[in-house]
Amino acid sequence: MSMQTSAVQRSTLGLHTLEQYEALIGAAAAERIAAKADRVRTMRVAHISSTFYGGGVTELLTPLTLMMNATGIETDWHLIQGTPGFFGCTKKLHNTLQGTSSEFSEAEKTIYEQVVFENATRLHLDDCDAVIVHDPQPLPLIRHFSDREMPWLWQCHVDLSSPHAAVWNYLRQFVEQYNAAVFSLPEYGQHLRVGQHFITPAIDPFSAKNREMSDRERREFLGNYKIPTDRPLVTQISRFDRWKDPMGVIEAFRKAREQVDCTLVLVGNNASDDPEGGKILEQIESAADEGIIVLSVDDPTLVNALQRSAAVVLQKSTREGFGLTVTEAMWKGAAVIGGNVGGIRHQIKDGWNGFLVNTPDQAAARIVELLKNPNLRKELGARAKESVRQNFLMSRLLEDWLDLLSKYERPVV
Numbered sequence: 001m002s003m004q005t006s007a008v009q010r011s012t013l014g015l016h017t018l019e020q021y022e023a024l025i026g027a028a029a030a031e032r033i034a035a036k037a038d039r040v041r042t043m044r045v046a047h048i049s050s051t052f053y054g055g056g057v058t059e060l061l062t063p064l065t066l067m068m069n070a071t072g073i074e075t076d077w078h079l080i081q082g083t084p085g086f087f088g089c090t091k092k093l094h095n096t097l098q099g100t101s102s103e104f105s106e107a108e109k110t111i112y113e114q115v116v117f118e119n120a121t122r123l124h125l126d127d128c129d130a131v132i133v134h135d136p137q138p139l140p141l142i143r144h145f146s147d148r149e150m151p152w153l154w155q156c157h158v159d160l161s162s163p164h165a166a167v168w169n170y171l172r173q174f175v176e177q178y179n180a181a182v183f184s185l186p187e188y189g190q191h192l193r194v195g196q197h198f199i200t201p202a203i204d205p206f207s208a209k210n211r212e213m214s215d216r217e218r219r220e221f222l223g224n225y226k227i228p229t230d231r232p233l234v235t236q237i238s239r240f241d242r243w244k245d246p247m248g249v250i251e252a253f254r255k256a257r258e259q260v261d262c263t264l265v266l267v268g269n270n271a272s273d274d275p276e277g278g279k280i281l282e283q284i285e286s287a288a289d290e291g292i293i294v295l296s297v298d299d300p301t302l303v304n305a306l307q308r309s310a311a312v313v314l315q316k317s318t319r320e321g322f323g324l325t326v327t328e329a330m331w332k333g334a335a336v337i338g339g340n341v342g343g344i345r346h347q348i349k350d351g352w353n354g355f356l357v358n359t360p361d362q363a364a365a366r367i368v369e370l371l372k373n374p375n376l377r378k379e380l381g382a383r384a385k386e387s388v389r390q391n392f393l394m395s396r397l398l399e400d401w402l403d404l405l406s407k408y409e410r411p412v413v
């Protein structure tokens with residue numbers, strides 16, 4: 001690190017330092033976190049995941065790995081590579097962990113384990129003091145590091161409230177080889193022979209997606225994408241994924257539009273480890289009408305502009321590990337309607353800083369209520385922003401990781 005970027009350059013870039021967070025969390029909190037970082041500064045940490053692009057894990061690891069480096073902890077981020085067949089298998093694992101009932105066949109296990117073995121062959125982790133593996137895709141890597149001396153932690157980001165039993169039993173044989181598992185919420189805890197920790201995700205308030213934006217810039221961005229602003233905007237921004245319930249969103253929007261005219265904007269990108277997006281996008285496009293704009297793009301500034309411009313932000317998921325899109329919209333003071341599931345329930349207190357819904361009908365009723373009542377939108381949005389400031393900024397995620405890593409720090413001999 002020191003060879004690549006001098007301290008002076010780092011402070012000129014001014015990126016991902018705790019000092020940046022002082023104005024948001026206070027000097028005392030920033031100092032407390034810096035002191036914890038000092039205690040584990042000699043550790044070298046490696047994160048391993050399956051994509052640099054799309055989805056919540058990438059959103060977390062991008063700032064987290066940069067912040068860890070900025071605090072002096074040498075932190076790497078390795079990716080595993082895979083064929084479309086492999087990612088087809090791992091998407092199935094993702095779906096079954098979130099409750100879909102389908103078997104994971106012997107042939108699928110062979111593809112999954114073979115590709116992970118090939119990745120393990122290319123991975124050299126001898127210098128690390130801790131290895132953190134994210135989600136099911138790279139999970140079996142651990143089998144191939146039997147002479148490891150450092151702790152290995154598996155962090156699972158999916159909604160594990162009701163995993164398919166047979167698939168979870170299959171994966172558990174790998175999980176139990178780790179020193180511990182890390183879940184997003186206490187309710188995702190499992191019966192395991194190893195320790196469990198809980199770390200809730202967070203957002204980077206300084207990223208292109210979350211930074212402050214002037215009204216002019218915001219309007220310009222909507223204009224670039226030909227998003228009309230003559231009617232109030234209702235939006236959902238999510239990977240094109242069945243668990244995000246885009247068809248439920250369209251149904252709710254159609255019902256709401258019968259009472260208040262509005263435009264629905266559905267924006268999605270597709271993670272490179274998610275092979276199902278194309279099919280879901282086709283389904284959405286064929287259901288859309290002239291009041292529904294569907295954009296398949298990857299543009300964080302558009303996400304920012306839309307979350308700031310929409311009268312209502314929806315995240316009508318039927319399963320959701322955490323739901324960073326909810327956090328991002330709440331941080332911008334938006335009025336958010338979320339599915340009453342998983343991590344969304346953890347963020348939205350119904351009627352206090354947003355609304356929770358179970359059905360498209362409930363979503364439609366809340367859309368109408370919010371569109372008719374700008375003061376309610378403002379009140380919910382102000383409380384939403386404050387709850388993100390207190391609980392879901394990256395500085396807190398860094399602190400949680402520092403606390404956890406300090407438990408596994410090896411004594412210097």
Ligand code: UDP
Nearest residue numbers: 055056059237238239267268269323324325
């Ligand atoms: N995202 C994006 N563009 C899109 C859709 C999603 O940048 O078109 C981002 C979104 O802003 C969030 C992340 O992808 O940061 C999704 O994380 P979340 O936890 O909401 O869901 P996941 O995709 O991990 O299931």
